Amino acid sequence: MSRPRLLFVDDEPDILELLALMFADCETRATLNVESAIGILGEQCFDLIVSDIKMPGASGLTLLDFIKTVWPALPVVIITGHYCARPAAENPGIYRCVRKPFTKQIIRDEVFAALAAATSAKAAGTR
Amino acid sequence: MSGDRIYFSKPRVDRLLYSIERMAGGELQHQIEISPKRDELDAVAHAVNVMARELLYRLSELEKIQASVVQSGKLAALGEVSSGLAHELNNPLTVITGYVEHLRTMVQERARAPVDFEALETGFEKIGRNVDRMNAIIGHIMEFARQSNLTRRPLLLNGVIEKSFILIGEQLRLKNIQLKPQLSDATLMALGDGLRLEQVILNLLTNARDAIFEAHGDKGGKIDVRSRILSDTQLEIEIEDNGNGMTPEVRERIFNPFFTTKDVGQGTGLGLSISLGIIQDHGGSIGCETERGKGSRFTILLPRFLS
Ligand SMILES: Nc1ncnc2c1ncn2[C@@H]1O[C@H](COP(=O)(O)OP(=O)(O)OP(=O)(O)O)[C@@H](O)[C@H]1O
Ligand SMILES: [Mg+2]
Secondary structure (H helix, E strand, C coil): CCCCEEEEECCCHHHHHHHHHHCCCCEEEEECCHHHHHHHHHHCCCCEEEEECCCCCCCHHHHHHHHHHHCCCCCEEEEECCCCCHHHHHCCCCEEEEECCCCHHHHHHHHHHHHHHHHHHHHHHHC | CCCCCCCCCHHHHHHHHHHHHHHHCCCCCCCCCCCCCCCHHHHHHHHHHHHHHHHHHHHHHHHHHHHHHHHHHHHHHHHHHHHHHHHHHHHHHHHHHHHHHHHHHHHHCCCCCCCCHHHHHHHHHHHHHHHHHHHHHHHHHHHHHHCCCCCCEEEEHHHHHHHHHHHHHHHHHHCCEEEEEEECCCCCEEEECHHHHHHHHHHHHHHHHHHHHHHHHHHCEEEEEEEEECCCCEEEEEEEECCCCCCHHHHHHCCCCCCCCCCCCCCCCCHHHHHHHHHHHCCCEEEEEEECCCEEEEEEEEEECCC
8 A cells, every 4th residue: 555644633732743753654634623524534535534532522433423424434543541342343444442542553553454454345345 | 977076175186286297397206195095086196107107217218319329429420530530641641652652762763863853852842741731630639639638717708709819810801801799798707728718719710711701702701709698607609600601411510520611721620529629628518500601600608607
């Protein structure tokens, strides 16, 4: 795969900057809330979304629901302070959950695993 | 035999009525004496006795249920504390661990790429700021723990209120918020910890400020602060704002630790729960009436100190 395009959604600028550092080899864009993320998704293509859950305004799970109906093949990695079983239960593979605090290794593993799952699902679909 | 009429002596009827009145007044332990005659009047007395015992039993059951509801309310609050605490601490912790890792790699790989000192500095700055944030949260928690040992001195309540005005007055002026104090009696005395009470007033004023800003932005608004003697034993402080007010769902949770509707970094959600703790330690209470879109009124009741 060429450089994956990732969209980060978190209300903490520090976390967004950190994610950009951890994925310096990818094309990344960041935004502070779900509402603007949905706007950005309408005008630009991404390979994967990384989103926090608890944010002022709509939550990351709302974003997950939105993506599921509009772009069902787009993988989503949820990052959260709590344990969250929902994303993985709904579609293991392209929906994943990473607990904060995470290391670079952990989040990269999840993101690339989700990207791989999405690619193979697409390959299976076009066959 | 419908024609039968039974007559009872007036003193007996009076005694029975007197007993029933005592029970109706709440003395459910009271039991009516049954005479050796065992006539109709005694039957009534017996029925009333049974009813009172039954009521007493139901009441104690109700109290038990009430206690367990209070307890589960506390447990719910505890759940909110720990999940709030996890969220509050995990975010700065993520930033800290992330940057430590990033900086370490940078230093370890200095042979391949020269160390970028500017990046090093930003990293340390971020780590420092997030350590401070965690410290502040822990400081708040200490505040909770410390609540039991407060100093009690007779104090002039209006003095306490005015001191908190000095601290927040400038901020309110900058946001076009008018502070309208009506401090009725200069000798209002309470027994308590002046600094803690000041902290409570400040928390309420800060919340009012935020609510007004939320509703009217730079146009501002007004905060009424009233203090008065409520009764021989109680003092009252009211803080009323014309801010955004709350929905019933928000109103229900405002005293829970970590409950906040504010943005990250704007509120920890501890202000009101700490304030409630302080006021309860003073033997008082805090109430809140609010209407979405209109404003809120917080009422503090404190025991009066009589010299
Ligand atoms: N005067 C008010 N008007 C409207 N809403 C209020 C008012 N006071 C409190 N609230 C609501 O109650 C919540 C909890 O208040 P609290 O003071 O405990 O925490 P906070 O203000 O959010 O954060 P902190 O006090 O730690 O900075 C607020 O987030 C807000 O939603
Ligand atoms: Mg507050």
